[in-house]
Amino acid sequence: MESLFQFLFSPLPTPALISIFILGAAVLLWLNSRQKPVTPSVDLNRQTVGIQGGARKSTAMENDNLISYYYEDARTLYEVFQRGLHASGNGPCLGYRKPGQPYQWLKYKQVSDRAQHLGSGLLHRGLCPSPDQFIGIFAQNRPEWIISELACYTYSMVAVPLYDTLGPEALVFIINRADISTVLCDKQEKAELLLSNCEKELTPVLNTIILMDAFDPDLIDRGSKCGVDVLSLREVETLGKDNKKDPVPPKPEDLCIVCFTSGTTGDPKGAMLTHENVVSNAAGVLRSFERSFAPVPQDVSISFLPLAHMFERVVQTAMYGAGARVGFFQGDIRLLPDDMKTLQPTIFPVVPRLLNRVYDRVQSGAQTPFKKWLLNFAVERKHLEVKQGIIRNNSIWDRLVFHKVQETLGGRVRVMVTGAAPISPSVLSFLRACLGCQIFEAYGQTECTAGCTFSASGDWTSGHVGIPLPCNIVKLVDVEEMNYFAANGEGEVCIKGKNVFRGYLKDEDKTAEALDKDGWLHTGDIGKWLASGVLKIIDRKKNIFKLAQGEYIAPEKIENVYVRSGPVAQVFVHGDSLQACLVGIVVPDPEVLPGFAAKLGVEGSLEKLCKNQVKDLHLHPEQFSIENGLLTPTLKAKRADLTKFFKLQIDSLYANVQ
Structure with a gap:
């Protein structure tokens, strides 16, 4: 007490003491506010371990028991949503907006009630509450899509998504293959398309359009x-x-969705997925997130990736189980930046194509030598933090350099998941630095629900697709004709686990090609185990062809190299077994090519510049897209359709190189 009295009534401190006090306070403030490194979920030098049969699992798994669910009370998609209703306290669930307006929200109870009413209406009209009852959903992402899906699950029925861009022939095939009597549509144009097929007596099973x-x-x-x-x-x-009828809840082993893969050749294949498949896949992702990144009721995700694609379905399953919110884009991808700024999502599922655009925009924004130097210096500083496990968006570099690009995504993104296609390691490393959020990379396919591997939290490295999810194990098998052998840590990626599909609807031959007698799913991708235990995808077994001289070619590997060129937006590489070389179709970037050409002294419109071509390369002014039928809804090249579309140009190219 005496010392306190002396301190209070002692002479005023000297300037030196004041400086020491200020410095000490600043250090204390920095220590209390500095970002703590992310604790890795696994030993980053030994992320997987081998188990019996040559497979590998995550070292985070305490035993060999694969997980089927994340929450004890949520083992089906119906239970997942009901859990979200209680976890959120009947909070906001589904968001939508009109141009220039803020988001409006449906609460969890509203969605649940409307789903029960819709399902009851379907049953009153004669449908059966059974996993044998298939319901078509032919709509773009919107709240009614989820209400329709949940109506199916409330009464143990099965949802069958119909892609926006499926042609008439594919629609007829799916409706007949799945015996779909009822389809829910968003717009009149889609209903007219379905009716035109009925009028031609192509879909006799269809009797109701809603x-x-x-x-x-x-x-x-x-x-x-x-x-x-x-x-x-x-x-x-x-x-x-x-x-109103009482719910007829499904069991985990019941079918919940038949997801027809758009495919690059042939008829669509209907992947039959159970409630356990989807719930276990979402559980695997949540377990990979750990507590630091798992969604909570305050989180919000933006929905713009096709709901007919299982990547988006699994993300939304994880959101609903936590009682979090999902806001839908307006339906026009060109308005997505405005939707992002308005919604301010915290969790952002994305595909590499969009991330490449973000990367290109940031790079092209640095137009002077000083700005380029500052950008590279800031990325280097931030990347040093990333390598230490520090993920933040409040550093001096964020305020000086990166705040604008972060604001284009809404300014609040804390978790980003990229999947559906490979992403360049350099782009991923760059974006981890400049976006200031945790970016996970996932790998998988519809047949394993969505993902089978996921990058571990705290792993800042790139150029790989992570480690097996705790709902499945992964092994590599020999592909002798391509000289890949499991003994060398290389081979075709095969998956076994709770998330592996039941097979293709009414197609035993295709099912036998995908699933072997022991239940292993053969993906057709070639993988390699790296020294740290992560998986790297290095080749594609299916998309290869042999040139006249006997050389095997994987065109996607070549395309991934060329597409990194600034003036190039898209590339399609084609080869012929009767030819000794490759030819290519290139779509130039309309924002980059004119300036690039001007530096070479060439002026003109995009179409004129495309005609001014070298003889063994065809420049095409219109981008490959879902709308023109040259990309699948998951943004993969439809190689057979591209070959047909550009047949005259390809023939001309080969004629010129003879």
């Missing part, structure tokens, strides 16, 4: 002429509300 948007009353008369009832979604929900 529209989410308003439609012309004449559509009802048109439908009745070919035996199809055309109803509004509100009408069916009202019918169900007046004739």
Whole structure:
């Protein structure tokens, strides 16, 4: 007490003491506010361990028991949503907006009630609450998509997504293959497409079309002429509300969704996925996140990747189970930046194509030597932090250099998951530095629900796809014709676990090609185990061809090299077994090519510049897209369709190189 009295009434401190006090306070503030490194979920030098049969599992798994669920009370997709309702305290669930307007939200109870009303309406009209009852959903991402899906799960029925860009032939094939009598559509144009098939008697099983948007009353008369009832979604929900039926919850082993892969050749294949498949896959991702990155009720994700693609479905499953929110884009990818700024998502599922655009925009923004130097210096400083496990967006470099690009994503993204296609290691490393959020890379395919490997939290390295999820194990098998051998740590990637699909709907031959007698899914991708135990995808078994001289070519590897050139937006490399060389179709970047050409003294429109070509390369002014049928909905090249589309150009190219 005496010392305190002396301190209070002692002479004023000297300037030197004041400086020491200020410095000490600043150090204390820095120590308390500095970002703590992410604790890796595994030993980064030994991330997997071998088990019986040549397979590998994550070292984070305490035993060989693969997980089927994350929450004890949520083992089906129906239970996952009900858990989210309680975890959120009936908080906001599904968000939507009109141009220039803020997001509006449906609460969890609203969504659950509407799903029960819709499902009851479907049952009142004669459908069966059974895993043998398939319901088509033909719509773009929107809240009604989720309500329709949840209506199926509330009564043990099966959702069958129909892609926005499937052609008439594929639609007919899927409706008939899956015996779909009822399809829920978003817009009148899609209903008209379905009715045109009915009028031609191509889809005799289809008898009901339910529209989410308003439609012309004449559509009802048109439908009745070919035996199809055309109803509004509100009408069916009202019918169900007046004739409400108790839920008939599914079991984990029941089918929940048949996801028809768009494929690059042949008819679509219907991958049959169970509730356990989807829930276990989401559980594997959540377990990989660890507590630091797992979603909580305050989190929000933006939905723009196709809901018919399982990557988006698994992300949303993880969100709903935590009671978090999902906001939908307006339906126009060109408006996505505005949606991002308005929604301010914290969790962002994305594909490499979009991340490449972000990377290119940041790079092209540094137009002077000083700006280029500053950008590279800032990336280097931030990357040093990333390598120490420090992920943040509040450093001096974020304020000076990176804040604008972070704001284009809404400014609040804390977790990003990239999948569906490979991403360049240099792009991934760059974005981990400049975006200031944890970026996970996933690898998988529809047949294992979505993902089978996932980069570990705290692993800042790139050029690999991580380690097996705790819901599956992975092994490599020999591919002798390509000189890949498991003994060398190389081979075809094979997956076994809770997330592996049941098979293709009514297609035993294709199922036998994908699943062997021991239950291993053969992916067709070639992998390599790296020294740290992570998996690297190095080749593709299916997309290879042999040139006339006997040389095997993997065109995607070549395309991935050329597409990193600034003036290049897209590349399609083609080879012929009767030819000794390759030819290519290139789509130039319309924002880069004119400036690039001007530096060489060449002026003109994009179309004119494309015609000014070298003889063994064809420049095409229109981008490959889902809309023109040259990309799958997961943004992979439809190689067979590209070959047909550019047949004249390819023939001309080969004629010129003779």
